[in-house]
Amino acid sequence: MPAIDRRLIQNFEWPLLGLLLALALIGVMNLISAAPETGEWIPETAKRQFYLLALGLLALVVSLVPDYRSLERLAFPIYVLCVGLLIAVLIVGPVINGSQRWIVLGPLRLQPSELVKLGLVLLFARILARQETRAQLGLLELLRPAALFAVPAVLVLRQPDLGTAMLLALLAGTFLLVAGVRFSTLLWLGAAGIAGASGAWFFYLHDYQKERVLTFLSPERDPLGAAYHAIQSQIAVGSGGFFGKGFLRGPQSQLDFVPEQQTDFVFSVLAEEWGFVGAAFVMLLYLGLIARGLMIARVSKDLFGAYLALGVTAIFFWAASINIGMVLGVLPVVGVPLPLLSYGGSSLLTCLIGIGLLMNISMRRYIF
Amino acid sequence: MDLALLASTLVSRISGTRTPADGQIEQRVASAAALATAVWLVLLFRLFYLQVVQGEQYRISASRNSVRTHHVQATRGIIFDRNGEILVDSRPSFDVLVVPHETGDLSLTLERIGRLTGLEAADIRQRVGKPVGRARFQTLEAARDLGRNGQARVEARRWALPGVVTQVAPVRHYRGRSSAAHVLGRLGEISSSQLKSRRYQAYQAGDVIGTEGIERLLDAELRGRDGGTNLLVDAHGRELELLGEIEPLPGKNVVLTLDQRLQSVAEAALDETGKAGAVVALDPRNGEVLVLASRPAFDPDRFAVGIDREEWSVLRADPRTPLHNRALQGQYPPGSTYKVVTALAGLEEGVIDEDYRVHCAGSFRLGRRRYRCWKRGGHGEVDLHRALVESCDVFFYATGVEVGVDRLAHYARILGLGAPTGIELGPEAAGLVPTREWKERRFGERWQGGETVSVAIGQGFNLWTPIQLASVYSAIGSGGLRYRPFIVKQITDPRGQVLRETQPEVVGSLSVSAHALAQVRSGLHGVVHEPHGTGWVMRRLPGGVEAAGKTGTAQVVALAKDPPKDEEDIPEAQRDHAWFVTYVPAQDPRLLVAVLVEHGGHGASAAAPIAKRVAVEFLENEGELYARY
Numbered sequence: 001m002p003a004i005d006r007r008l009i010q011n012f013e014w015p016l017l018g019l020l021l022a023l024a025l026i027g028v029m030n031l032i033s034a035a036p037e038t039g040e041w042i043p044e045t046a047k048r049q050f051y052l053l054a055l056g057l058l059a060l061v062v063s064l065v066p067d068y069r070s071l072e073r074l075a076f077p078i079y080v081l082c083v084g085l086l087i088a089v090l091i092v093g094p095v096i097n098g099s100q101r102w103i104v105l106g107p108l109r110l111q112p113s114e115l116v117k118l119g120l121v122l123l124f125a126r127i128l129a130r131q132e133t134r135a136q137l138g139l140l141e142l143l144r145p146a147a148l149f150a151v152p153a154v155l156v157l158r159q160p161d162l163g164t165a166m167l168l169a170l171l172a173g174t175f176l177l178v179a180g181v182r183f184s185t186l187l188w189l190g191a192a193g194i195a196g197a198s199g200a201w202f203f204y205l206h207d208y209q210k211e212r213v214l215t216f217l218s219p220e221r222d223p224l225g226a227a228y229h230a231i232q233s234q235i236a237v238g239s240g241g242f243f244g245k246g247f248l249r250g251p252q253s254q255l256d257f258v259p260e261q262q263t264d265f266v267f268s269v270l271a272e273e274w275g276f277v278g279a280a281f282v283m284l285l286y287l288g289l290i291a292r293g294l295m296i297a298r299v300s301k302d303l304f305g306a307y308l309a310l311g312v313t314a315i316f317f318w319a320a321s322i323n324i325g326m327v328l329g330v331l332p333v334v335g336v337p338l339p340l341l342s343y344g345g346s347s348l349l350t351c352l353i354g355i356g357l358l359m360n361i362s363m364r365r366y367i368f
Numbered sequence: 369m370d371l372a373l374l375a376s377t378l379v380s381r382i383s384g385t386r387t388p389a390d391g392q393i394e395q396r397v398a399s400a401a402a403l404a405t406a407v408w409l410v411l412l413f414r415l416f417y418l419q420v421v422q423g424e425q426y427r428i429s430a431s432r433n434s435v436r437t438h439h440v441q442a443t444r445g446i447i448f449d450r451n452g453e454i455l456v457d458s459r460p461s462f463d464v465l466v467v468p469h470e471t472g473d474l475s476l477t478l479e480r481i482g483r484l485t486g487l488e489a490a491d492i493r494q495r496v497g498k499p500v501g502r503a504r505f506q507t508l509e510a511a512r513d514l515g516r517n518g519q520a521r522v523e524a525r526r527w528a529l530p531g532v533v534t535q536v537a538p539v540r541h542y543r544g545r546s547s548a549a550h551v552l553g554r555l556g557e558i559s560s561s562q563l564k565s566r567r568y569q570a571y572q573a574g575d576v577i578g579t580e581g582i583e584r585l586l587d588a589e590l591r592g593r594d595g596g597t598n599l600l601v602d603a604h605g606r607e608l609e610l611l612g613e614i615e616p617l618p619g620k621n622v623v624l625t626l627d628q629r630l631q632s633v634a635e636a637a638l639d640e641t642g643k644a645g646a647v648v649a650l651d652p653r654n655g656e657v658l659v660l661a662s663r664p665a666f667d668p669d670r671f672a673v674g675i676d677r678e679e680w681s682v683l684r685a686d687p688r689t690p691l692h693n694r695a696l697q698g699q700y701p702p703g704s705t706y707k708v709v710t711a712l713a714g715l716e717e718g719v720i721d722e723d724y725r726v727h728c729a730g731s732f733r734l735g736r737r738r739y740r741c742w743k744r745g746g747h748g749e750v751d752l753h754r755a756l757v758e759s760c761d762v763f764f765y766a767t768g769v770e771v772g773v774d775r776l777a778h779y780a781r782i783l784g785l786g787a788p789t790g791i792e793l794g795p796e797a798a799g800l801v802p803t804r805e806w807k808e809r810r811f812g813e814r815w816q817g818g819e820t821v822s823v824a825i826g827q828g829f830n831l832w833t834p835i836q837l838a839s840v841y842s843a844i845g846s847g848g849l850r851y852r853p854f855i856v857k858q859i860t861d862p863r864g865q866v867l868r869e870t871q872p873e874v875v876g877s878l879s880v881s882a883h884a885l886a887q888v889r890s891g892l893h894g895v896v897h898e899p900h901g902t903g904w905v906m907r908r909l910p911g912g913v914e915a916a917g918k919t920g921t922a923q924v925v926a927l928a929k930d931p932p933k934d935e936e937d938i939p940e941a942q943r944d945h946a947w948f949v950t951y952v953p954a955q956d957p958r959l960l961v962a963v964l965v966e967h968g969g970h971g972a973s974a975a976a977p978i979a980k981r982v983a984v985e986f987l988e989n990e991g992e993l994y995a996r997y
Contacts, residue, residue: 095564178396206570228598231611232435238418238426276419280412287408291401298397306393310400321407328414 007366013359016296019289020340020355024053024348026270026282027341033248034262034269034343045262045343052345056352063356067364071357072304075126079148082119085112086155099159111346113164116152118350118357120168121311123148124175129304131179142185145172163335167318174314178307218332229265234329237271237279244275262343264335267327282341283324290317296362305361312354315339435611436467436599438507442592443538445619447552447582449628450658450857456552456583458538461673462519465507468499470531470601477529481510484521507533513673540672546665548631550693551624551793551855553581554671582622582856583668585793589859592619620867623858625656633985637978638663638965645965645975646694646834649982652842652951652960654872655851657791659961659982660835662694696796699831700964703920703971704759705947706826708844708888711752713779714767715884722887725751728762732821739765739821742921756891757901759919761825768824773815776823777803784850784876785832789839791853792870799836802829827923837949838962843878844892845916845951845960848885850876892916893954905976906950910987916954917979919971920947943967948975952983959986 028050035043071078085103089112093100102109127145149172156165201210239245261269271279293313300306316339323338325331337344339351418426447456464481471477478496482489492510499508510532511518519534526532540555556579562568571577577591578584595616600609627649634647638661649659666683675683683691692698714720730746732739741747741761747754755763768776780786786801788794802823804815822828832840835853843850852875859868878885893916895903906915922945946968951957961979968974 174400178393178400180392180396228435228437228612231598234418235426237415238422240419241423241427242420271415271419276416276423279415279419283408283412283415287404290404294397294401294404298394303393306397310397313400317404317407321404321411324411328411328418330411330414 008363011363011366013296013362016289016292016355016359016362019285019292020352023282023285023289023340024352026285027266028053029247030266030270030273030341031262031343033273034266048345049343049348052348053352056349059349060352060356060359063353064360064363066360068305068308068357068360069302071122071308072126072129075122079119079123082112082116083152083155085110086116086152088112090155090158093159099161101159101161109345111344113156113159113161114344114346114350116156117164117167117171117315118312118354120149120152120171121315122308124172125304125307125311128175128179128307129302142176142181142189145175161335163322166334167315167322167336170318171311171314174318175307175311178310229260229333230326230329233265233268233327236268237328240272240275240279242276244271244273244278247273249273260335263337264323264342265327266342267324267338270341271327286316286320290320293358296358296365299365300361301365305364309358309361312358315354316351434469434505434601436470436507436601436607437505438465438533438535438597438599440595440597440614440616441537442594442616443618444540444592445586445590445621445862447590448621448623449626449631450624450656451627451629452623453628454543455548455624455626455628456540456542459541460536461513461539462516463509463535463537464511464514464519464522465533465535466496466510467505467507467531467533468496469504472530477532478510480525480529481522481532484525485511485514485518487511507535513539540669542668542672544628544632545669546667547628547635548626548660549581549665549668550662550695551581551626551660552668553578553583553585554666554668555579555583556671557674579671581793582624586622586856586859590619590622593617618862621860621862621864622856623860625651625658625855625857626660627658627986629989630659630982630985631661634659634661634978634982635663635665637981641965641968641974641978643965643968643974644688644694645963645968645978646698647961647963647978647982648695648834648838649959649961649986650838650842650853652846652851652957655842655853656857656872657853657855658959658986660695660793660855662692662696662698664688664690666690694964694966695834696791696793697833698964698966699797699799699833700945700947700966701828701830701922702826702832702837703922703945703947704761704826705832705837705841705918705920705949705971706824706830707756707759707764708840708892708918709776709780709783709785710764710768710771710824711756711888711891712783712878712880712884713771713776715752715887716779716880717771717775719770720752720767722752725749726755726760726763726766728760730762732762732765734765734769734817734821737818739818752887753891753894756888756918757894757898759895759902764824765821769817769820771824773820773823774803774805776820777801779880782876782878782880783840783843785836785840789835789853790875791835791855793855796835797833799833800829800831826920834962834964837947837964838960841918841949841951841962842957842960843876844885844888845954845957848878848880849874850878889916889954892918892951895919896950896954902972903948903950903976905972906952906980906983909952909980910984913953913987914955915950915952915983916957917948917950917976919976920949921945921969921971922947924967940967943969946971946974948972948979950976950979950983952987958990959983 028046031046031049032043035045089100089103093102094104096102101111101113103112124145149168153165153168156168205213267279270282290313293309293316297306297309297313300309319336319339322331322334322336326333326336337347340348443458446454449455464485466474466477468474475493478492479489482492496508496510522529522532523534542552555576558568558571558573558575558577563571563573568577578587583590593616595614597613598611599607600611601607630649634649638645638647645663647659647661648657650657670679727749728741728747730741730744732741742759747758747760747762750758750760750763752763754760780801786799788796788798807813807815819828823830839850839853852873854870856870858866858870860866893914895901896906896915896917902919903917906917909915924942924944944967946965947963948971949960949962951960961982963975963978965974965978
């Protein structure tokens, strides 16, 4: 890397940085509300999230400096590293609440299933950018990407983490559509998916696993579990009204009615305390972030940058819409954290690196 | 698509630039923007609906009401004996529960419950624990199995006890208390190591599961599925609305092959001896287990509500090991009951035939050692038949030495010894069939000739379990077919519809000649019905039925040079184990009984009378029994 190009400074991606900081700081503040009552003014989780944010901004800067094009060569090694971490989780990861998601290194807990989203996006962007024909893809061309998607997806399912596996599938699907696929191929894929799922249903899954899938599809089957979460979350959101109850005044959240309120249901705390005004504002910030990401994809000077920007934006879009949809009771309850707002270091780090990559692409759009 | 066009223009306005990238990319980015905008509009609309349109309603339910989650335990399936007699079912338990979120001051409430029920407040506090999060909205057990009056005292003051709820829940009830305890098993809370195992992957912490016996074996069938309710309650604990409910599903019922009447007779007879022991009775025609008794036993009812730590440690430390299932896990030298193995081996290997005779002068000489017969005066000239009838040791010493230990072991294996019988109710010990190779592997020592002498009459390294003894003689009695013993006859749904029925399974057939088998069987008949037969106790059965059988007396310590004349002079722990095995009738048997009395002394005097009582009970009720079933 030669001396920093003046144009990099001129083209610095201020809007995205502004959106990011606004959302992340709202997230830290919201965690003060979401923490269980302990008597401390600033709860431990909010503090940790704040420090992680500072640390994550460092990571963001690091991911800004090198030209993103150098990542194209590293895409496969990074993917392999992510898959290796996922395997390590299943071998050495401790079982917490019935699932293995973390690698514990002293005080640090790393959740590789978060990082693998970026790994997959990087690799797919590289593959698509190098696709020689611009014709629509057929079944054979899809075999390799399908296998590359399946490995981490199966590993994540083994943890088990249905939410992240679903997110990976949506990311792969996004690339599939963006890359352009023959209509007949789509039909074949659909048929294969149905055949695979019904095969698993009749020959592989245990009764209790089927029960979980059914509950996932219709939470009313489990009125004491999944449906309970949904009901409590809707009461919290709804009771917020137009202007909300005010900061630290949400009784639903303060009394721990809402389960997982620091992680998956963190948006319900926000909606309760800040009302429609606050929640809609945050949603618009998200929409702005997504629009900006898409714009960066559009203006990127090369295909790799365009696909990478699109993939990173897709991570934000799918995670945010699934999470908010779940909190508002229009989607079934699955564990997908809300980017930048949910408590969790790995998730936050992944988001910040993702934003860093977007800014990287944006700043280099005029440099050839 | 208008929206796509709009968003696309929007994006290009924001960027204010045009790039030569790729026409396709541009178009697809525009579609993506349209999709994102559309999804967000839907979500925003939903947010508006929840917060603004319905906001007032939600505010009311948020400020005044809470959701109370109540767990409803499923009723465990009933366990029947073969005649439809209930062995295990459920009785009502009157419980008091608290919902911490609704109680106000939780510890004060618990103290009041303690005063009303007469229980220690500390115990109640420990049971409830320190609930946080969702547990604060659940009904938590404060006191279990209070009896109707205890619960009524709490019920009468519920107006002053917000957040206190009473319930009647099923609790396991073992009708016969300790009867068949080892078969039925017991309940306990699932352990953390069990939670990690594959077998229990559908279970949760805090679940009560079968930890032994049928309760463990068929836990998945018996347990049913728990249910629960989510109730909307107001600040006064009034129930406003049922938000969700899962009906509990009762467990499936189990019908055992066990005959409770025979089982009680066997247990009473064992208990009267005041000694530990086991009784196994089978139907030799199919392997159905009619009696599986092990004494002393424990009372599984004590585990139903949760046994206290002290009682549990006393039970575990009891030197008489009441938790140990002697019928399946107790391993003992078979004593003279082993002689059928020596006899069959000798006949099949051509070492002896029906004319072969041995002179018994009270002892047998091998090298420089003398091995005594149990009858000091000797039996005189004996052939195989007399040797079995009078249980002459010298005859079998001579035969065994000729056959050799490895060939004896071969025939023991043919009879199914040295391996578990395969009864579904584990765990089961394998017993031991010694060979030269085994000894060298186990002790690194060569096999001694004298050891063969001991093995030939069932002493030495030989070890059998009571169920193995039953299985061996049931194969001999039924003419050669060996069935896998089984104890679960049927699994039915709660209405009695049969869901699964166990089919008898042949697991081996004695590959010996019919002639050899006939000679052994004739000897076993003689044991009961001929003069000097050691099994004379079994004579005069109801209906003139004739039995066949064999006694066994297993030495616990080597015979002293000069054994005391009077058995009472031997210390209890050094007295011999008494065996008796019989099948009834001698031709085409319908019942086989094997009895072991630990340190009981002689098989003929200690074990045979117990077998007889079981056989008499069986024959007297047989007609009725089969008519009913």
